[in-house]
Amino acid sequence: MEFKDYYKTLDVSRDATAEEIKKSFRRLARKYHPDVSKETDAESKMKEVNEAYAVLSDPEKRAAYDQLGQGGFQPGSDFQPPPGWDSGFEFSGRGFDGAQAADFSDFFAQLFGGKMGAGARHAHHRMRGEDHHAKIMLELEDSYHGATRSLTLRMPKLDNQGRTVLAEHTLNVRIPKGVHAGQVIRLAGQGGPGHAGAAAGDLFLEVHFNPHNRYRIENKDVYATLPIAPWEAALGASVKIPVPDGVVEVRVPENSQSGRKLRLKGRGIPAATPGDLYLVLEVVLPPAATEKAREFYQTMAQELAFNPRQNLGV
């Protein structure tokens, strides 16, 4: 287990005041806010910052951590807390909760695990376990066909000595078809353990999709580009195109232009109220690569008297 330098994480000195620590935390919370941050590892950075703040913003934990720091541990070095390191301190578990603690490191769990969180505070009452929250990345195809995903989660649990430790836990989850972005999946009973015989909490997974090279997703609607030849656009045609759930033949209306959208009702994400599939037409010109092709274009130019810039007044 690595020793973590919480002062370095929060970018403050060891003698920083509570106010300085709070200020620095807020600056970093803004920088790594997962909804707006452009940093690639914003989410894991934010977890580290939250963990450091949970310790340094709590006078009891900070004092205990400082005492440990005097043992000369270097950040990143292999670390085991010395026996009785926390004697004389009482942790009240303020400032964070069990669900947040699931995101924290082994280092944190080992130091503060036995004295923290809902597990310790509510141990005498019958109480439903904590709900846990996580994210899951899916492929568009999963939404059409359903999928089975293996998830590895870190859950706080009590060991034989009654201390909270983080245990890895693998779940195989069958995801039904119709799942869409922004939706939340509920896994009943897969959250934190219940107390005194009460039911376990639930695990909630926020659904996100990996970008797809052919399809774009907006809510339950799916968009794809449909390339067509100029004569198909002009004269109308029936064309075949692969879609996420097979191949369809669609009718391109005559006099279509690039950008026109054809709607295939109900062929988007197969949710309870299914989305639509939109095919965005893109007229692709054959290259004027041969003498014959050039002649065709020249004939069109002479015969059609077409000026696409007519509306621009030139």
Added chain:
Amino acid sequence: MPHEIDAVLLEDALFSLDELAHSCHVSREWVIERVQWGLLLNDGATGTDPDIWLFDSRSFMRVKRIIMIERDFEGNPELAGLVADLIEEIDSLRARLKASGLDAD
């Protein structure tokens, strides 16, 4: 071998007030206040019995955002609501950009 678990999709309107509060580690009153201040659900909900309120996936994510902003920045609820509005607006604009084949990045 880990056993397989069936996932349940939260379709529209699935959380009750108590479930939402429990799941997000806030009190029932915390949620009620924010509904009454117009930060959650629509205006139609104010004045109705909280026990018939239903919250969908979108509300769930919104509550999580508001909690985080209030907690991390000691922001007042209205400000947190405003930030959540802006984030949701940006999300939907980004999704539309992507759907039009333009990448937001």
